[in-house]
Amino acid sequence: MKYKWAIIFAFILGMMLPSASAFAANTFESNYTYDFWGNSQKSLPAFELVNQVDGSSLGDIPLGSVDDVFVSSDRIFLVDSTESRVDVFDRDLKFLLSIKLIRDDAGKIIVNPDTNQQLMLNKPGGVYFSEALNELYIADTEAERIVVLSGSNYAFKRSIEKPANMVGVTQFKPSKVIVDKDGQISVVVQGSYEGIIQLNSDGTFARYFGLNKPKVNVVDYFWKSIASSQQKQKMKKIFAPSFNNITFDSEGLIYATTFDASAQNKVFRFNSKGENVLLQNGYWPVIGDLHSFGITDKKSQFVDIAVSDFGVYALLDKTKGRVFLYNFEGDLMNIFGSNGNLKGDLKDPTAIAWAGDRLIVTDKQFSTAYLYQPTEFGQIALDAEKQYFNGKWEAAGKDYEQTLHQNANYDIAYTGVGRNYLMRDKYEDAMYYFELGNSRGYYSKAYNGYRNLFIQHHFVWLIIPFLLVAFALFYSEFRYNKRNS
Amino acid sequence: MASMIAESKYMFHVLLHPFDGFYAVKSTRSRNYTLPTIILLICGLTGILGYQYTGFILNYNPLFAMNSIMLFITTLIPFLLFMISNWSVTTLFDGNGTMGDIYVVMTYALVPKLIFDIIGIILSNTIIQEEAALLHAFVVIGTIWFYFLVFCGLCVIHEYSPLTNVVTLIVTFISAIMIVFLAILYFMLVSKVIGFVYSVVIEWMKR
Numbered sequence: 095m096k097y098k099w100a101i102i103f104a105f106i107l108g109m110m111l112p113s114a115s116a117f118a119a120n121t122f123e124s125n126y127t128y129d130f131w132g133n134s135q136k137s138l139p140a141f142e143l144v145n146q147v148d149g150s151s152l153g154d155i156p157l158g159s160v161d162d163v164f165v166s167s168d169r170i171f172l173v174d175s176t177e178s179r180v181d182v183f184d185r186d187l188k189f190l191l192s193i194k195l196i197r198d199d200a201g202k203i204i205v206n207p208d209t210n211q212q213l214m215l216n217k218p219g220g221v222y223f224s225e226a227l228n229e230l231y232i233a234d235t236e237a238e239r240i241v242v243l244s245g246s247n248y249a250f251k252r253s254i255e256k257p258a259n260m261v262g263v264t265q266f267k268p269s270k271v272i273v274d275k276d277g278q279i280s281v282v283v284q285g286s287y288e289g290i291i292q293l294n295s296d297g298t299f300a301r302y303f304g305l306n307k308p309k310v311n312v313v314d315y316f317w318k319s320i321a322s323s324q325q326k327q328k329m330k331k332i333f334a335p336s337f338n339n340i341t342f343d344s345e346g347l348i349y350a351t352t353f354d355a356s357a358q359n360k361v362f363r364f365n366s367k368g369e370n371v372l373l374q375n376g377y378w379p380v381i382g383d384l385h386s387f388g389i390t391d392k393k394s395q396f397v398d399i400a401v402s403d404f405g406v407y408a409l410l411d412k413t414k415g416r417v418f419l420y421n422f423e424g425d426l427m428n429i430f431g432s433n434g435n436l437k438g439d440l441k442d443p444t445a446i447a448w449a450g451d452r453l454i455v456t457d458k459q460f461s462t463a464y465l466y467q468p469t470e471f472g473q474i475a476l477d478a479e480k481q482y483f484n485g486k487w488e489a490a491g492k493d494y495e496q497t498l499h500q501n502a503n504y505d506i507a508y509t510g511v512g513r514n515y516l517m518r519d520k521y522e523d524a525m526y527y528f529e530l531g532n533s534r535g536y537y538s539k540a541y542n543g544y545r546n547l548f549i550q551h552h553f554v555w556l557i558i559p560f561l562l563v564a565f566a567l568f569y570s571e572f573r574y575n576k577r578n579s
Numbered sequence: 580m581a582s583m584i585a586e587s588k589y590m591f592h593v594l595l596h597p598f599d600g601f602y603a604v605k606s607t608r609s610r611n612y613t614l615p616t617i618i619l620l621i622c623g624l625t626g627i628l629g630y631q632y633t634g635f636i637l638n639y640n641p642l643f644a645m646n647s648i649m650l651f652i653t654t655l656i657p658f659l660l661f662m663i664s665n666w667s668v669t670t671l672f673d674g675n676g677t678m679g680d681i682y683v684v685m686t687y688a689l690v691p692k693l694i695f696d697i698i699g700i701i702l703s704n705t706i707i708q709e710e711a712a713l714l715h716a717f718v719v720i721g722t723i724w725f726y727f728l729v730f731c732g733l734c735v736i737h738e739y740s741p742l743t744n745v746v747t748l749i750v751t752f753i754s755a756i757m758i759v760f761l762a763i764l765y766f767m768l769v770s771k772v773i774g775f776v777y778s779v780v781i782e783w784m785k786r
Contacts, residue, residue: 534635
């Protein structure tokens with residue numbers, strides 16, 4: 095009898111053991127999105143491959159690699175650092191010309207009189223075309239300079255070497271470059287822990303820019319706090335993580351990315367003081383993939399960012415070759431793309447840029463630039479964000495409703511629809527959608543309105559019990575005093 | 580039934596007069612465990628209700644993954660763990676309370692906490708985010724009351740001075756951690772053994 099109970103007890107204990115869980119569903123599905131609970135849910139891709147630039151697009155000219163892409167209003171610039179070239183295409187991906195040797199206005203190759211060498215690009219890393227100044231800026235990394243060409247005939251204008259008044263220990267090896275309307279140049283140097291270099295339009299050094307906080311280790315913090323200054327000198331220094339790519343948004347604010355594992359944030363939107371003001375109001379912070387499985391699986395590392403005119407930004411992830419699409423509030427909109435050897439897959443992604451509503455993604459190893467166009471779902475989703483960003487709530491609400499017909503797992507659209515109802519004071523509908531979209535802040539606002547209306551409509555029924563209680567109190571007091579007196 | 584009603588009436592007296600009340604519970608009154616057990620079951624039920632029916636604004640639980648049996652157990656385990664570890668500690672520290680005494684003290688003390696929790700669950704459906712702090716403060720009243728009653732009750736039934744009681748509570752906490760540790764160790768061992776037997780069976784079947 096005793097044994098029987100022991101066996102039953104052991105059986106119950108055995109039943110209470112946790113079952114082994116499998117995460118296969120999370121890893122093999124490439125088109126997924128993350129819901130409020132951090133679970134991956136199936137989702138439609140927002141973009142599909144339509145066209146590509148590869149070695150055959152340039153005729154006889156070999157294409158070594160594609161390291162950066164910039165899309166101007168009528169041209170696309172691809173940087174080929176292996177062949178030290180910048181290739182110019184029109185917006186239909188038709189090859190126009192390539193820049194390797196720099197020519198002057200007359201079309202003659204410029205020769206340095208001292209060394210008798212031709213002025214030639216040397217492993218450039220980035221390119222920027224300034225519409226306002228009509229100038230093409232090429233970050234000529236190995237030559238440690240920025241070459242500025244005329245925007246119309248690509249004739250040499252000037253070159254910006256390391257400024258004489260530059261401070262700090264950062265080597266002037268510009269990797270990515272952007273130029274604002276007033277000609278102020280921001281330069282990213284790979285591996286620089288001093289931040290983004292900002293130069294005035296005349297090429298003099300202005301400042302280092304951008305705050306990239308490293309993660310603080312509690313143990314290190316403790317030891318540092320009790321160490322003497324001599325001990326501190328011998329300790330390993332923690333440097334600020336470096337930025338690896340920058341771009342402008344439509345308001346002229348600088349967006350930057352970092353893939354340094356020691357950085358606290360991965361994506362930055364800088365105000366003029368250099369503080370990160372990126373909105374991260376989504377279900378999750380802007381970090382790309384939420385989960386990584388095992389030791390070999392790394393977290394998302396963003397190599398480039400592309401910001402559209404309506405605040406939607408695309409992040410290119412090196413780890414899994416994915417593109418993460420976020421809207422300006424930091425909601426994850428979509429994830430597409432993958433690592434691999436098939437057409438459209440990425441091996442070593444380098445750059446991403448918007449071309450209207452299309453996206454151009456480049457890969458160094460395949461030396462290709464892929465042109466993605468929005469799918470039916472993606473187009474509506476983008477339209478909804480566009481309308482919302484421009485303050486057209488009504489139209490945005492309709493578009494969000496459309497996206498839900500296409501993709502019921504597109505959770506942020508529930509919030510979008512609910513927001514539209516909230517603006518129109520339809521509180522009950524708004525609450526329904528906010529609950530589906532798991533958006534508690536907005537739900538609270540809608541509920542506040544609903545509750546006010548409820549109290550107004552049922553004021554009598556709410557006040558009667560109070561009056562009865564008050565009356566009973568007064569009456570009992572009255573009777574008590576009467577009896578005593 | 581009539582005795583139950585009398586018992587509950589006395590329980591509410593205990594909540595307001597813990598020292599006298601718990602002393603009478605321990606020494607003079609006849610012992611009946613029905614009411615404490617009902618309270619404990621209601622406590623487990625409140626755990627489930629809180630998970631599901633807390634208003635949406637304050638409810639961050641994944642309702643689609645709700646498992647009411649697990650919720651029931653996980654709500655009760657801390658209290659049972661406290662009971663066992665407190666009993667095992669106080670027997671060493673010359674406490675006069677029996678397991679039954681601790682059980683009664685703990686369940687009676689739970690009553691205000693349960694009342695405030697249930698009212699909190701109902702009110703949480705009628706508030707907005709800005710009022711959440713007020714609701715929280717309201718619910719905390721019940722919790723503080725619960726701690727106060729447990730403290731008084733343990734003092735009385737073990738016949739401790741407050742200082743000794745604090746010491747035994749600290750040791751209770753440590754011993755609870757040790758019990759959890761041993762339990763985990765045991766479960767891991769059992770799972771290893773089951774895994775071993777399983778692989779032996781597989782091995783034998785596919786031989």
